[in-house]
Amino acid sequence: GEDVEQSLFLSVREGDSSVINCTYTDSSSTYLYWYKQEPGAGLQLLTYIFSNMDMKQDQRLTVLLNKKDKHLSLRIADTQTGDSAIYFCAGGTGGGNKLTFGTGTQLKVEL
Amino acid sequence: GAVVSQHPSRVICKSGTSVKIECRSLDFQATTMFWYRQFPKKSLMLMATSNEGSKATYEQGVEKDKFLINHASLTLSTLTVTSAHPEDSSFYICSARDPGQTYEQYFGPGTRLTVT
Numbered sequence: 001g002e003d004v005e006q007s008l009f010l011s012v013r014e015g016d017s018s019v020i021n022c023t024y025t026d027s028s029s030t031y032l033y034w035y036k037q038e039p040g041a042g043l044q045l046l047t048y049i050f051s052n053m054d055m056k057q058d059q060r061l062t063v064l065l066n067k068k069d070k071h072l073s074l075r076i077a078d079t080q081t082g083d084s085a086i087y088f089c090a091g092g093t094g095g096g097n098k099l100t101f102g103t104g105t106q107l108k109v110e111l
Numbered sequence: 112g113a114v115v116s117q118h119p120s121r122v123i124c125k126s127g128t129s130v131k132i133e134c135r136s137l138d139f140q141a142t143t144m145f146w147y148r149q150f151p152k153k154s155l156m157l158m159a160t161s162n163e164g165s166k167a168t169y170e171q172g173v174e175k176d177k178f179l180i181n182h183a184s185l186t187l188s189t190l191t192v193t194s195a196h197p198e199d200s201s202f203y204i205c206s207a208r209d210p211g212q213t214y215e216q217y218f219g220p221g222t223r224l225t226v227t
Contacts, residue, residue: 004154031214042117042204043155043218050214088154092216098145099206099216101154 004089004102011108018079020105022072022089027051029091032065033099034074037086046074046087076107084109113139115207117219124195124226131191132222134205140185141207145216146178149202161188195226 004024012018020034030051035043049056049063049072056063062075072089089102114137124130134144142163147155159180160168167180177199179191188207192199202223206216 035218040221040223042115042220043206045215045218048214098157098160100157103154104152106152 004091004100006087006089006102006105008103009106009108011110012079014079014081014109014111016079018074018076018083018107018109020074020076020087020089020107022074022102024070024072024089024091024100024102026091026100027067027070028093029100030093031091032063032072033090033092034061034063035088035090035101037088037104039085043088079107079109081109081111083107113137113207113209113212113217115141115205115217115219117203117205117222119222120220121223122225124224126196126226127194129191129193130195130224131189132203132205132224134188134190134207134219136186136207136209136217139207139209139211141188142185142210143208144182144188145206145208146180146188146190147204147206149204149221151202155204158190192224195224197226200224200226 033048034046060077064073086104090099092099116135118133144161146158149155158173161182163182169175182188204221206218
């Protein structure tokens with residue numbers, strides 16, 4: 001099966017940019033997603049990128065995809081305390097198919 | 112966006128009893144729903160894919176007789192943990208696919224199960 005790895009923890013100061021990284025082994029995913037999970041809650045879809053794209057920007061969020069290196073990143077500009085959460089990358093082949101999730105990165109935003 | 116609810120949000124049960132968790136799509140019809148399990152500080156592991164009107168497809172290593180899934184209608188899937196044991200304590204999350212969307216699954220808020 002696919003392995004999807006993320007660094008476990010990231011700490012940034014409020015107002016700085018955060019970059020969360022994800023590496024994967026299976027290149028068959030058609031869509032790559034970033035989800036946010038706040039304590040005790042379900043997952044909120046932040047953004048996604050189609051596998052034939054290199055970059056997608058959505059307000060404060062920028063997703064970069066390097067297919068050659070099988071590397072996905074999420075950049076959050078002007079990080080706020082409300083961005084503190086666990087962030088998961090995930091890959092899938094479409095809405096009707098299962099997702100494979102990364103190990104999750106705990107983002108802590110300090111004042 | 113579409114809304115998926117889960118009930119209950121938290122449940123505590125005794126060892127040996129069975130617990131049913133409901134997953135509902137509130138404003139769309141979901142032909143496919145997914146059940147995930149999440150251990151503390153861990154990622155989500157897919158347990159099974161639930162298809163309306165047919166048997167669920169279980170992932171390798173998931174006991175289908177222990178985790179019973181029923182997708183009785185286009186808006187409801189249930190997960191029943193039978194003869195629960197403390198090691199079944201976990202956070203269970205469902206997601207549902209809106210057939211009108213090509214890329215997104217919508218996640219429920221999760222159910223925290225504690226087996227004593």
